[in-house]
Amino acid sequence: MRRFHGTRLLGLAGASALALLAASGASAQDAGTLVLGEGLDAALEEGDTINDLGAPYDSYTVTLSAGQRFEVEMRSDDFDAYLELYGTDMDEPVAVDDDSAGDGTDARLRYTADADGLYTLRARAFSEGAFGTYNLIARERPPAPPAPEPGTIALGQSLEGVIDDTDPVDDQDVAYDAYRFSADEGERMVLLLTSDAFDTYLQVGRVTDGGFEELAFNDDDGETLNSRLVFAAPARGDYVIRVRPLSASEGGTYTLSLQPAPPPPEAKRLTLGDSLTGTINAETPVNDEGYRAHLYRFDGREGQRIDIRLEAEDFDTYLVLYRDDGTPPTRLGDNDDNDGTNSRLIRTLEGSGPYLVEVRGFSQTVEGDYTLSLAEIAPERPPEPIAFGAIQEGVIDDKDPLDGQDRNYDSFRFTGVEGNRVQIIARSGDFDTFLRISSAEGEFEALATDDDGLGEGTDSRLNFTLPADGDYVIRLSPLSADNEGLYSLELIDRGPAPAPGSILVGATARGTLGEADAAAGDGSYFDAYRIHAKEGETLIITMVSNAFDAFVIVGREKDDDDIEVLASDDDGLSDTHARLEWEVPDDGVYIIRAGSYGQSETGAYALKVERKP
Template identity: 30%
Template sequence: MNTRRLSGLLLAAASLCSVPAGAVHAQRPAAAGVPGTLRVGQSVSGTLSEGTPSMTERGRFRVYSFQGVPGRRYVVTMQATSFDPYVSLVRTVSGVSDYMASDDDSGGGTNARLRFQVPAAGSYMIVAQSLTLDGLGTFTLRLDSVARRPLAIGALRVGQTLQAQLTDSDPEFDNLPGHYDVYRVRGQAGQRVRLRMEMAENVPNLMIGRLENGQFAADEDATQGEQINAVIPDSGAFYVQAGAMGGELGAYTVSVMERATPRPSRVQPIRRGETVEGELSDDDAENEADERLYDAFGYVGRAGERVRIELSSEEFDTYIALGQMVNGEFREIAANDDAEDEEGTDSVLETELPSDGRYVIRVTSFTGGATGAYRLRVSAP
């Protein structure tokens, strides 16, 4: 996206948004290039035409300002029949347009619906836009305040697999489309568990947290994903959020299983020009800091030597870490998650070794708990 042009367009719109609320009627469409205002409980109608401003990415847009209140939950809906709507929440920070959240299809069909909260009181902008540059026609935009639904908490035992359903009546994420359930899990301090959620063709998401004022709050730096490996820090209850981002609904299974103590890491030798096929499994060593399973390979290198390490897998998102063992601890020197084209889930790491000695290559996954077959190769760049 042409960020400079985008910032200029939205900043110009923001300066015009300082018109007193009473001077602009929310129900009346704004003229081309002139932002309107939007109040909670009101709708606006507008038109995207050939003369409407456009961005480098996506299509033409109109801007509407509103006064946000922290703690309130909002939903903005954009509907159109002649083009695919796209709606965004934007604020201006030190002269730069900050895109806080956006949505394309959560309003049903191609309509957009964005749920959000604002971090502080002040003026914010809703950008009503066509997903593509050729999108033209009329649209309606509505802003509402949404009451937070009461949180029902289910019970889930270690060793149990539970079948459940995400529905429209379940709680919704604050700033993303999607619903979730919350479960209370009881365990013992130091107990190692694996949480897993499966949901047909959809991509579910688990997160560990706590209750604050009767609502779920994720732990700071909490791991999330379809599967989470965790060590229970204190005896008693902890809470798990089981959801699906993107608005998917339907049946799912969620389970909490106890994990065995991992085996010690065994370093396998690998030489320059060699290819090794292996597999990450539940029996492999585990990094307790992020619950990622790993295999370790030893490589003897020279100072100034350049090496290329390639890791590929069709079963998990790969991650390579190169380091050395110092006083029994792995000290990372370089790491990589994506190949040169930054597409797919394979990893390629090219680096120059700083000194003579023995190095350790850790074959692991981008997210905790992932398993599957992989292929590792060490060669010259």
């Protein structure tokens, strides 16, 4: 059984840097190994490792074999428990659970291992900033019973059923019922699963080599917890429907219906300059994704720039543009939130020929009137070249091109090298500046943006590390439409990110944060240090500065020059000084980032790493 304790020191803001480095007291943290069948007690506390959302968590490892069925329960009277399970070297969890233990705030995660290996469980609260004690227990579950032969359902039939403990379970340990039906190639049908007892989940697939191969699924129809799925059979044969709740803790009665699907939308003619009205209702054709939709076809030419607008007061609109070049057509772009419930797409056409515009709602069963317009607009002005170190002055006015939010903008082009850092600064006394950067290939899609990174009110500063060799485009615009005026733009080559230095346990490093240092995504500067550490030893990492609010992070290097954050601290020593007590999980090399908590803060600091006696 384990319990973690920690102490946070406050009230030292007036102490000198040397005194702070000598101060004692810390927060503590441990990591553990899950032993199947054994429980443990632990606590979430300040100083624990935090995830990207700022939520503290404890980590536990467990070794599983392929096909092994695993269950872990987390119970707490202090917070809403939340569990995440990760495979080896995975950034995304293979399974999560919030409240499947059936008691409202307790979690029960079940998982069948895909492969042999070491898995990592993260135990945390559902809400960030929640702390307290919890109990954790892991168990091996017996093999699942063989699935019974599916029932049958015919086209045009509705039937009722019950999900309960007597049903078979899938790989996520969720009980299900199964039904078989036959279909011809290309035959379209709509499946509707409704229940007042649970949140429904509907799957269609085939049984191959004794296993279920999912072909399509639906969780909800966009408006309720019921499921609605339009399915087009890829070949003639038998198919299987699986009816199940969304989570393992649910069950109850349901109704399943299998009906012929409405015909797919047929494209109507649309001409440049047209503005037309339409209505979506229960009689509207349904697309292959189950949405009521209207389809329009127009002819475009390569290099032509078009502006498509979809407006409705009765429903939240969704607009999709396709190149009509085959079955299925090539999807080029979509939009659902240009202005409230309205949608808008601006695009330069890549080739000459037919294009398709799909009009639908954000959810499957919307109803109401809409207005669709298609217009040709002036070609996008080629970006002006800008050199590193240059300061470009210009003016934004109504003669400049418009983006999708009706903001006039100027654009600039430069060539960069993968891994190099660029800094872009925009200043204006006439409007609130807004910066975006995109690859020059294809349509403009922002890779990064900034509104007020310079910290001076209306000016912007965008720090960005180039992901590849090639040309890039900068867009400078006002933050909102209908603003114009003079501006200056500066492009700075900051070179590759500085390589981490090194620091020894027992040593103190003194440095200065400045604009030449590496920058985090939020615009804060940091210096990085490599440190060799041994499993089980506890390190005390202290960072002090009288120039800025200190922030220290410890983690592992990742392939993309980022780090996996293992622990961090902002004010463990005082309001502006950081102190982190951290137990090393494995032998190896780790990265310590000594940085500022705020954006663009600079100045001198001292960093000390010592081994806890």
